[in-house]
Amino acid sequence: MKPQFSSSQSAKATRTALRAQVRDARRCISDKEQHSFAATATQLILAELTKLEAKHVALYLTNDGELDTQPLIRALWEQGVNLYLPRLHPFTKGNLLFFAYTPETALVENKLKILEPVLDISKMILPHQLDAVVTPLVAFDNTGGRMGMGGGFYDRTLANWQKIGKPYPIGFAHDCQQVQSLPSEHWDVPLPMIVTPTRVLKF
Template sequence: MTRVTAKSDPSTATMAQPFELTQFNPAQDRSAIRNQIRALRHQLSPQQQTQAAKAAMAQMLTQLRALQPTKVGLYLTNDSELDTQPLFQALWRLNIDTYLPRLHPFNRGQLIFLHYRQGTRMFPNRYGIDEPKLDIRNLLPTEQLDLVITPLVAFDELGNRMGMGGGFYDRTLAHWQTAGKPLPIGYAHDCQAVPSLPCEHWDVPLAMIVTPSRVLRFGSETLAQG
């Protein structure tokens, strides 16, 4: 994919504070970047977290009205990530089916997605993150998802995403550009932005990033309708 400068959508901003890039040294290695951004995220107060979650949800719903998905992959919040519970509730009210990632039981490093609704039984995985009980009846092949809203540690202006280092989303979404779906959308706090990220050939660029204050698009034809 040819990387292009993001098209920001300032008209959708809902936060009073202007968007500012994190103070950042590009020479830092990946571990240092993760530590820096996670520390910034942990400094957010409960009130800031609540406000950010509501603002980001509003931004995301605006985009989803244009994209009109029926099956959405989403994640449960962990480690001071942007809270997804308000978004889950909104998607359910819109009768959009939601799916949670689960570590693949056989292919190490891959994710599968299982239908998630209120009352779904959850169990902690080896990282201590809750995931749905493995039930083939609730399994949906990843390529049948319309989009996957991904967690991340940091992102940059070209749509590059840095996760926790396990590569789970990069492997799972490696073919989205040729298949056209599922569309990967990053969901993050504004403080998780950096001017540029060190990238490897296996890193999967995002089609869109939604934060509490703005929406970044990255030139995919799939987004033309939005």
């Protein structure tokens, strides 16, 4: 059964303030630093994906100052790894679908102003068929807690990953996105691994 999402006003206020603070810090990273950080983080996460023997990997296209995934995308294509991008579910609010992503994939902008693959069921993969999901995040804490944008998309996608062992979730973020602790709810799915430009954190 998929988790239901609700929250108290106080928790919402705390989360909103944290999101604003961390997103501001992320946006202040210079282009030069972004390039350097992405290069080092890519090497770290590539080593982890190799250990996992991941052949089907979902990831995201960078938005709003996130750690750039383009170097990772290029490297995984070169290694022959099958890549997938999320798309907002057209009928079920708050859920994601995943579609194959190649250099020829046509992309469209969704209602969140994020590029996603066009709807082509022949190129869709189910979450449990993925080996790993590289997840975007706004903030993370010392226990692997993850805070996203508040829509619950990845929490729903990953709700059962521990029961079946797939897809293995890996957070990908700047070091400045770490906070000491995050307000958590019962539906929040903690991450077993988070990769930053300087560290591989395992929980």
